[in-house]
Amino acid sequence: MNQERNGKFSLKLVQKCPVCDGDYRDGRIDILDEDERGFLAYMTCKFCSSSIIVRVATLPNGLVGNAILTDLSNSEVLDYSASGRIKSNQVLALHELVSSGGDFIEKLK
Numbered sequence: 863m864n865q866e867r868n869g870k871f872s873l874k875l876v877q878k879c880p881v882c883d884g885d886y887r888d889g890r891i892d893i894l895d896e897d898e899r900g901f902l903a904y905m906t907c908k909f910c911s912s913s914i915i916v917r918v919a920t921l922p923n924g925l926v927g928n929a930i931l932t933d934l935s936n937s938e939v940l941d942y943s944a945s946g947r948i949k950s951n952q953v954l955a956l957h958e959l960v961s962s963g964g965d966f967i968e969k970l971k
């Protein structure tokens with residue numbers, strides 16, 4: 863089975879809306895990102911308009927997928943996806959900010 867057929871098959875696993883139990887096959891499915899390792903899809907329920915993000919990765923021993931409910935629009939998902947990974951020095955900078963004492967909320971402003 864090739865990658866293309868694997869991906870389409872895995873989307874069929876997500877058939878029901880987790881909010882209203884509506885059928886996603888009647889709703890809207892956007893493939894936001896796709897590469898040789900898998901794809902990112904955004905699905906909107908036609909009945910209650912809730913949306914989920916589905917990430918499917920192809921591994922040597924099969925497919926791994928997860929889905930989360932979101933209130934982001936599909937363009938916002940792409941914006942966050944393009945902003946890249948969190949780098950270790952960003953985490954260290956945040957740690958220094960938190961551990962240096964004082965009012966954390968004030969510093970964040």
Ligand SMILES: [Zn+2]
Nearest residue numbers: 879882907910
């Ligand atoms: Zn729904």
